[in-house]
Amino acid sequence: MQLVRSEDQELLAKTAADFVAENSPVSRFRQLRDSGDPVGFSRSLWKQMAELGWVGIPFPEEHGGADMGLAELACVLEELGRTLAPEPFLSTVLLAGEALRRGGSDAQKQRWLSAIAEGDAIGTVAVQEAGKRWDPLQAETRAERDGDGFRLRGEKIQVLDAPVADFLIVPATADEGLTLFLVESGAEGLSVTPQVRVDHRNVALVHLDGVRVTADAVVGRIGAGGPLLEEVLDVATAGLCAEMLGSMTQAFELTLEYLKTREQFDAPIGSFQALKHRAAEMFIEIELARSVVLAAVRALDSGDSEARALVSLAKARCSEAAVLVGNEGVQMFGGVGMTDEYDIGFYMKRARVAQLSFGDAGWHRRRWAELRGY
Amino acid sequence: MANLETFRAETRTWLEANCPAALVGRGDSALEGVWGGRKWVWSDPDRKAWFERMVERGWTAPGWPEEYGGGGLEPAEAKILAQEMRGLRIPQPLIGFGLTMIGPTLLQFGTEEQKKEHLTRICRGEIRWCQGYSEPGAGSDLASLQMKAERDGDEFIVNGTKVWTSYADQCDWIFALTRTDSGGKKQDGITFLLIDMDDPGVKVSPILLISGSSPFCETHFSDVRVPVENVLGEIDGGWTVAKALLGHERGMVADAFGSAGGGGGRRKGLADLAKDYAGRDGERIADAVFRDRVARNEMDTRAFMLTVQRSKDAARAGHRPGPETSLFKVYATELNKRRYELMVELMGPQGLGWEGEGFDPTELAVTREWLRSRGNSIEGGTSEIQLNIIAKRVLGLPD
Numbered sequence: 143m144q145l146v147r148s149e150d151q152e153l154l155a156k157t158a159a160d161f162v163a164e165n166s167p168v169s170r171f172r173q174l175r176d177s178g179d180p181v182g183f184s185r186s187l188w189k190q191m192a193e194l195g196w197v198g199i200p201f202p203e204e205h206g207g208a209d210m211g212l213a214e215l216a217c218v219l220e221e222l223g224r225t226l227a228p229e230p231f232l233s234t235v236l237l238a239g240e241a242l243r244r245g246g247s248d249a250q251k252q253r254w255l256s257a258i259a260e261g262d263a264i265g266t267v268a269v270q271e272a273g274k275r276w277d278p279l280q281a282e283t284r285a286e287r288d289g290d291g292f293r294l295r296g297e298k299i300q301v302l303d304a305p306v307a308d309f310l311i312v313p314a315t316a317d318e319g320l321t322l323f324l325v326e327s328g329a330e331g332l333s334v335t336p337q338v339r340v341d342h343r344n345v346a347l348v349h350l351d352g353v354r355v356t357a358d359a360v361v362g363r364i365g366a367g368g369p370l371l372e373e374v375l376d377v378a379t380a381g382l383c384a385e386m387l388g389s390m391t392q393a394f395e396l397t398l399e400y401l402k403t404r405e406q407f408d409a410p411i412g413s414f415q416a417l418k419h420r421a422a423e424m425f426i427e428i429e430l431a432r433s434v435v436l437a438a439v440r441a442l443d444s445g446d447s448e449a450r451a452l453v454s455l456a457k458a459r460c461s462e463a464a465v466l467v468g469n470e471g472v473q474m475f476g477g478v479g480m481t482d483e484y485d486i487g488f489y490m491k492r493a494r495v496a497q498l499s500f501g502d503a504g505w506h507r508r509r510w511a512e513l514r515g516y
Numbered sequence: 517m518a519n520l521e522t523f524r525a526e527t528r529t530w531l532e533a534n535c536p537a538a539l540v541g542r543g544d545s546a547l548e549g550v551w552g553g554r555k556w557v558w559s560d561p562d563r564k565a566w567f568e569r570m571v572e573r574g575w576t577a578p579g580w581p582e583e584y585g586g587g588g589l590e591p592a593e594a595k596i597l598a599q600e601m602r603g604l605r606i607p608q609p610l611i612g613f614g615l616t617m618i619g620p621t622l623l624q625f626g627t628e629e630q631k632k633e634h635l636t637r638i639c640r641g642e643i644r645w646c647q648g649y650s651e652p653g654a655g656s657d658l659a660s661l662q663m664k665a666e667r668d669g670d671e672f673i674v675n676g677t678k679v680w681t682s683y684a685d686q687c688d689w690i691f692a693l694t695r696t697d698s699g700g701k702k703q704d705g706i707t708f709l710l711i712d713m714d715d716p717g718v719k720v721s722p723i724l725l726i727s728g729s730s731p732f733c734e735t736h737f738s739d740v741r742v743p744v745e746n747v748l749g750e751i752d753g754g755w756t757v758a759k760a761l762l763g764h765e766r767g768m769v770a771d772a773f774g775s776a777g778g779g780g781g782r783r784k785g786l787a788d789l790a791k792d793y794a795g796r797d798g799e800r801i802a803d804a805v806f807r808d809r810v811a812r813n814e815m816d817t818r819a820f821m822l823t824v825q826r827s828k829d830a831a832r833a834g835h836r837p838g839p840e841t842s843l844f845k846v847y848a849t850e851l852n853k854r855r856y857e858l859m860v861e862l863m864g865p866q867g868l869g870w871e872g873e874g875f876d877p878t879e880l881a882v883t884r885e886w887l888r889s890r891g892n893s894i895e896g897g898t899s900e901i902q903l904n905i906i907a908k909r910v911l912g913l914p915d
Binding site: 426 | 808914915
């Protein structure tokens with residue numbers, strides 16, 4: 143495993159950086175938030191990203207993908223994270239797309255993967271349930287047998303991009319165990335109520351009131367949803383870490399620039415040692431985060447037996463580093479850091495959401511300990 | 517690539533044929549290192565035989581040119597040799613600051629005569645070197661050093677005191693920073709001298725540390741005469757050489773901590789220590805707080821090692837050293853301190869022994885190492901100095 147980007151990956155990252163600089167400054171995210179846009183991202187920009195081949199990066203060629211790895215996708219996600227671009231990579235590519243790629247039937251893949259790769263379909267996985275911190279393999283949502291199909295009952299919260307999703311993959315507990323079900327939007331008994339979080343990404347409460355699905359809606363095998371979901375969540379978590387790395391890098395650069403230009407006591411505040419050392423500490427945390435994200439995505443791509451532990455390492459470190467950089471950023475900006483007008487607050491809020499998504503640092507340290515046998 | 521694989525196979529065969537059987541599988545951590553020098557006394561004939569064979573092969577300094585006694589290996593080959601030695605758990609034939617600090621600096625700044633004379637003797641383990649940087653009045657503010665070197669014909673006359681000279685009582689030569697001009701900026705007017713300690717004007721007194729051991733000394737110089745040809749770099753231009761050497765030193769420190777998986781790497785892992793002392797619940801560490809702290813320390817260690825690997829991979833791919841190298845020293849040493857803190861806390865009352873009854877030898881050793889580890893973030897540039905360097909050089913924050 144080489145912890146360095148290939149020339150092709152560097153080129154892809156450069157293309158993504160140029161695209162983001164031209165099309166997706168933070169002001170675009172601000173405007174989406176201010177206008178209360180019900181989609182929460184730009185459909186036309188998503189289409190352009192699909193045309194650039196980014197949306198289908200991990201999908202097989204027969205389904206319109208590029209058949210590349212998470213290492214490539216991470217190059218794009220990091221750049222998008224820099225300006226908090228809200229396009230639905232996490233929900234549609236890393237969660238729903240990954241679940242179908244790994245566990246979907248031929249018919250499911252045929253129906254959805256190409257449409258996703260072309261930027262025409264949005265999907266998501268409804269993992270989080272109310273009253274739980276993070277326990278993805280235990281679903282209160284039930285799947286009851288109903289003739290040759292199932293009826294799904296339960297509630298999921300903060301489901302990413304659910305208001306605009308064309309389909310949802312719902313983990314529910316059947317008699318045989320955890321099972322993943324593909325539910326199309328508009329299904330009878332399915333209600334989606336938008337929620338607003340501090341990061342203003344598009345999320346919703348999803349209520350399943352006896353939603354009827356047929357047996358061919360099962361993704362993977364009945365009762366075998368746990369291992370599949372865990373694999374999917376590892377990929378999504380590593381992808382989120384790449385996004386977090388981009389966001390924390392940008393937040394840190396904004397803060398550094400402010401430290402160099404803001405003057406108090408007739409000197410740039412960045413000349414004060416109390417702030418210098420804290421800036422250096424942040425730098426260290428970001429550099430370590432960069433190493434562990436590189437390692438995690440490469441381990442997943444190569445099927446390394448350590449991949450799961452490395453994903454936990456990446457998420458634990460990124461969670462703490464992102465929150466540190468966000469908190470310190472607001473503190474170092476001082477009064478203006480508390481105003482909505484400055485972007486630094488966006489980064490702090492997004493860091494908090496990302497920290498608590500897919501398991502926080504403590505959860506991942508626990509998983510690391512379990513994987514290491516203690 | 518094919519050549520490298522041939523080299524790997526040949527190297528392994530040679531190592532297996534030449535390393536005394538008693539040393540294979542011992543590894544570095546199970547043995548005290550061979551430091552060499554005029555005062556060195558061999559206690560183990562196998563180590564001596566192994567040392568002599570490696571000297572002959574040039575592999576005490578595999579990457580140095582053959583004309584100076586090294587092995588002349590390419591970086592990729594030297595890496596393979598190191599991997600094969602690690603794989604067979606064969607100890608290094610020779611260690612010391614000659615190989616890790618002054619040697620690389622001589623390669624960078626030395627004259628042909630200096631390289632011929634000193635590198636050759638380092639490779640053969642004939643001379644043991646120590647470092648003369650800090651002074652009683654110059655610690656973190658190293659450039660304020662005052663040890664005088666006055667020109668007298670073809671010689672300098674050296675007067676002053678160096679502190680924290682590691683193992684000076686067992687060394688033969690010292691590389692020292694001296695003040696040759698006090699007129700201008702304090703970084704100017706420093707001269708880097710190579711000094712033979714076999715001079716009646718050199719007096720060495722060991723310093724007793726809080727850990728009870730004395731790895732460091734105070735070294736006094738009175739009217740010590742040093743020939744002008746023993747200046748490394750330019751007269752009054754020693755600060756450049758001094759900084760380059762510090763870079764080698766910090767890299768060495770990071771390698772030492774990073775590759776061993778943190779201090780105490782030779783012993784039981786943290787998790788086993790936690791189970792033994794803080795209780796187990798099946799295979800788990802019973803106490804959730806200790807479990808979290810053990811996991812955190814292991815994960816920090818792994819993140820650091822991956823960062824060292826990233827830096828090496830980038831160098832091999834032809835990139836210049838990235839900003840990440842500046843964090844190695846501060847992170848490795850702070851991590852090592854945290855690890856020892858945790859070990860002592862895990863042992864509870866058994867971690868409090870100084871000597872004598874009621875404590876087993878491992879417990880006593882860990883406690884002493886904990887005390888010693890407190891110096892890691894002070895020696896070789898304090899953590900605060902490292903953070904200053906990052907803030908200035910990497911982040912470009914103003915003075």
